[in-house]
Structures are given as C-alpha cells and as structure tokens.
Amino acid sequence: MKKSQLILIVLGICTVAGLYALPKVVVDNEAGTTTVEDSQAQQSTDVAGMHENELSSENRSEADGFKATLASTQNPSELSAAAKSLAAIYQKEGMFDSAAYTLEKALMVNASNLGLVEEAGKAFYEAYSFALDKAKVEALAEKTRTYLNQVLEKDPSRLDLKTKVAMTYVSSANPMQGITMMREILAEDPQNEDGLFNMGVLSMQSGQYKRAAERFEELVKYHPANLQGQFYLAVSYFESNEKNKAKAQFEEVKKLTQDPMILESVQTYLDRL
Structure with missing residues (x-):
C-alpha cells in the first residue's frame, strides 16, 4: 500500500482533494446556485517558492546528480528522464509539490511529450491532495487542470483523469462544477471506482452520511479490494x-x-x- 493511501485511511474522514478547504455543499440532492468569486489571487501564487524541503541524507546525493543533469542539459529525453527520477525521490519522501514542480520544469523544453504532461498533472494533483493552505490548494488545483485537460482534449475517454479535474473544482469558487462533472462520470460509468469513492467522500464532508454509505456500498460491491472505501463505509x-x-x-x-x-x-x- 502506498504511504499516501495509508495516511488517508488513518486520518479517517479527512481525505483526498483538500477536504479541509472544501465548502460544505449538498452533493447528492438538487443543487442550487453558487457564488463565483474572483480567483485572480491564485495566479500570483509562486508555486516555485513552495519547494524548499530538505531531502534525507540517503537520497540527497542521488538527487543532486539528477539536479545537475537538469541544470546542464537541454536534451529533451535526458531532461525528462532526470526529472522523472528526481520526482520519484521527492514522492518517496512525501515532497509532492517538489515532485510536481520538477516534472513541470522538464516540460519547458519538452512540452509536446503528452506522457510527461500527464505525469506532471497527476503529480500536481497528488500535491493538491495533501495541501492545506488555501492559496497553495488553489495554485496546485489550477496546475492540475492545466496539464490534465491537455490530455483530456486528446482523449476524452480518460475518466480517471476527469475525476481528478472534477475534484479540483470542488474546492474552487464554483464547487458545483466539479460535482456536476462527477455525476457525468457516474452517468457514463456507474461502476467507476474513483467517481464512487469521491462522491462518497464529498457526501461525508457535507454531513450526508447515509448518502455516503450508499455510495461506498456501491463502491465495495464492484471494487471489494478498495480498502479506503471499506474503511469509509464503516465510518459512514x-x-x-x-x-x-x-x-x-x-x-x-x-x-x-x-x-x-x-x-x-x-x-x-x-x-x-
């Protein structure tokens, strides 16, 4: 089990996609209108300034080698390989925003690499999932959408990526946009694992525990190995x-x-x- 999954389970109700920052909206009933606020503040957030964590000694030397490669080469394949390796070290140590920023840096000279675009988007989503500061949540959510939407433009069938984009909207000024997207995903694929899980989590966050239980019952019916879903069903x-x-x-x-x-x-x- 990934360290991130373990953390999510042990935390109980506090789970993915910045639940501390989420508005308490009604998830599974008819939605009303929501107020859209000016989001320009997030654009001024210096994402690069968020990456000043220190690596542990056992990984520092290897990481320094990858950093040197990143600083010295403009070869797209070499740069991508070094960025992925360095990002993996950051992810191993729980420095998710540093991992995302590293992959984004590689895109500066390899922007057409759609696989790298997807990896960067997923890395920003993982960083977003653990962020608590409001400005940081907003900045990382915007980065997630920027990259994952590029992949979705080429392949709209990627519901796994669409669920991540949807969840970033839930903590935005227009949360119903994300919830509407999640409903669309489940309408297209009623057994979608991520969709059922996230709708269950959002129902919990809004205090709709009976509805959450229904979502998690569906989840574990189709995906019994989903330990987080099993745990949250019990909590619900x-x-x-x-x-x-x-x-x-x-x-x-x-x-x-x-x-x-x-x-x-x-x-x-x-x-x-």
Missing part, C-alpha cells in the same frame, strides 16, 4: 448511528489488512460503539 455507518452495520464493517476491514496503524484506528471506532 458509524456517523449515521447504524451501530450494528458499523461494527460488522469495521470487523470486515480488520480482515483486509494487517497494518497496525489501520487496525489501531479501527479499534478506536469499535471502542466507541
């Missing part, structure tokens, strides 16, 4: 005061993992039932 039952269902579901989660951090989190909920 818990918050809906469905104690018997919550207990049974938390016990089910215990069968799916041996990770002590997850088991400790599950036991905390079980002790409260």
Whole structure:
C-alpha cells in the first residue's frame, strides 16, 4: 500500500482533494446556485517558492546528480528522464509539490511529450491532495487542470483523469462544477471506482452520511479490494448511528489488512460503539 493511501485511511474522514478547504455543499440532492468569486489571487501564487524541503541524507546525493543533469542539459529525453527520477525521490519522501514542480520544469523544453504532461498533472494533483493552505490548494488545483485537460482534449475517454479535474473544482469558487462533472462520470460509468469513492467522500464532508454509505456500498460491491472505501463505509455507518452495520464493517476491514496503524484506528471506532 502506498504511504499516501495509508495516511488517508488513518486520518479517517479527512481525505483526498483538500477536504479541509472544501465548502460544505449538498452533493447528492438538487443543487442550487453558487457564488463565483474572483480567483485572480491564485495566479500570483509562486508555486516555485513552495519547494524548499530538505531531502534525507540517503537520497540527497542521488538527487543532486539528477539536479545537475537538469541544470546542464537541454536534451529533451535526458531532461525528462532526470526529472522523472528526481520526482520519484521527492514522492518517496512525501515532497509532492517538489515532485510536481520538477516534472513541470522538464516540460519547458519538452512540452509536446503528452506522457510527461500527464505525469506532471497527476503529480500536481497528488500535491493538491495533501495541501492545506488555501492559496497553495488553489495554485496546485489550477496546475492540475492545466496539464490534465491537455490530455483530456486528446482523449476524452480518460475518466480517471476527469475525476481528478472534477475534484479540483470542488474546492474552487464554483464547487458545483466539479460535482456536476462527477455525476457525468457516474452517468457514463456507474461502476467507476474513483467517481464512487469521491462522491462518497464529498457526501461525508457535507454531513450526508447515509448518502455516503450508499455510495461506498456501491463502491465495495464492484471494487471489494478498495480498502479506503471499506474503511469509509464503516465510518459512514458509524456517523449515521447504524451501530450494528458499523461494527460488522469495521470487523470486515480488520480482515483486509494487517497494518497496525489501520487496525489501531479501527479499534478506536469499535471502542466507541
């Protein structure tokens, strides 16, 4: 399991796509209008200034070598390879914004490489998912849309990328745009794993726990190996005061993992039932 997935599970309700910053909108009922505010402030955010983290000693020497390559070459293939390798080191150490910025730098001389564009977009989305500062969330969301939309223009069938773009809108001044996109995804593919998961998470965030449980029930029906979905289904039952269902579901989660951090989190909920 990826470190990021483990963190998301242990945090409980606090999950992907900047939930701390999300407005509390109604997700699964008829939507009203929302106020669109001026978003120009995010354009002045210096994304490059967000990348001053220090690497651990065991990775620093290798990273310095890739940085040297990035600084000395204009060869697109060499630059892309070095950027991907350096980004992988940053991601390994949880420096997701640094990884995204590194890939973006490679695009400056390799902008036509659609694979690299996609990697940069995904990296910015991962950074966005863990960002808490409002200005940083907005800047990283904009970067995510910039790159992933380039891929979607070439291949609109990429629902995996469309769900990421949709989630970035949920924390914007017009959250219903993202929710509408997510509904469109599920209308096209009712079993879409990311779509069901994210709609469940958004329902939780807005306090619609019964509706969240329905979404997660669908998710685990079609994707039983989705551990996050299994866990959030149990949490949704818990918050809906469905104690018997919550207990049974938390016990089910215990069968799916041996990770002590997850088991400790599950036991905390079980002790409260």
